[in-house]
Amino acid sequence: MKRASYSNKNRIIDILSKSFDTNQSVNYIVKQDDKRQERIRYLMDYSFEVCYLFGEVYLSDDNKACALILYPDKKKTTLESVILDAKLIFNCIGIAGIGKAMDREAKIKKLKPKERMYYLWFIGVDPKYQGSGIGTDLMQSLIEDSEKQQRPIFLETSTLRNLPWYKKFGFETYNELVLTYKLYFLKRKLAKHKI
Numbered sequence: 001m002k003r004a005s006y007s008n009k010n011r012i013i014d015i016l017s018k019s020f021d022t023n024q025s026v027n028y029i030v031k032q033d034d035k036r037q038e039r040i041r042y043l044m045d046y047s048f049e050v051c052y053l054f055g056e057v058y059l060s061d062d063n064k065a066c067a068l069i070l071y072p073d074k075k076k077t078t079l080e081s082v083i084l085d086a087k088l089i090f091n092c093i094g095i096a097g098i099g100k101a102m103d104r105e106a107k108i109k110k111l112k113p114k115e116r117m118y119y120l121w122f123i124g125v126d127p128k129y130q131g132s133g134i135g136t137d138l139m140q141s142l143i144e145d146s147e148k149q150q151r152p153i154f155l156e157t158s159t160l161r162n163l164p165w166y167k168k169f170g171f172e173t174y175n176e177l178v179l180t181y182k183l184y185f186l187k188r189k190l191a192k193h194k195i
Contacts, residue, residue, distance in 0.1 A: 001141040004057040004066065009048055012057065012066045016044040019124030024181035025158035029101050031094035042091040047121055049084055050075070055119070058142070065125040065138045071151070073116055104179060108156065111175045111185055118142075118151035139169055143188065153188040160184075 004012060017040050020026045030039045047068050051057050055070040075081075093101050120142065125135040146153045157166065158181050163173070166186055175185040 001058045001060055001067075001138055001145075004059040006052075008057075008059050008063070008066075009045075011063055012048055012059065012068075013041055013044045015064070015066050015126050016047070016068075016122050016124045017041045018127050019130075020044070020122070023158060025156070025183060028104065028158075028179060028181065029097070030092055031097055039092045043088070044122070046084055046088045046092065050081070051121060053078075053080065055121075056145075058138070058145075060134055060138050062134065064129045065123070065134045067123040067138060067142055068121045069142070070119040070121050071117070072112075072119055107177055107179075108183070111177060112154065116151050117154045118146040118149060120153055120155040123155075135165075143169060146188070147191060150190060152190050155186050156183050157186065158183050 017037070021037065021040060026040060026043065027036075030036060030043060033039075048057060051068040051070050054072075054075040055068070058067045058069065060066065089095065089098060123135065123138065123142070125132075125138075143153065153171070155166070155171075157163065160182075163184060163186075169188060171186040171188045173184050174187050177183040177185070
């Protein structure tokens, strides 16, 4: 895997928008109208920008998969982050959806532990190449990176069929949240190093 540059942004937005088109969690936040797919693209654009500022953006070596990593302990409120949040509201969530989005985020924040983490916000494989092992290779690289940084990996998923895939990498469900769908909270602990 490689660290993505700004020139990779459109490719990453394409991969994630296609990968998360039918995702319940994404569609819960995105305003559901005739611009839904455009709004999903905007959500991925926003997520890219936030992770570029306060985390990492990775692309598989073949440019067919990507991951957005956030370090919550490094995230801070800046003029740039406030502008990004405002644009997210207008371009993705919609004014009417602000309350629902804020309520969801507050519930998620309450269930997440307050520790240094490697937060895997999004991982996606271009749908044309799903099932070919590209995602597995990328996840293995992310695990190695998290171990190097001594940060356990945390994520949420609303896709039940993905749970066995995460579990094979050592992820465990540590909480659940019921909205209009069920959101699973997963953690992969750091490997115990022998002394």
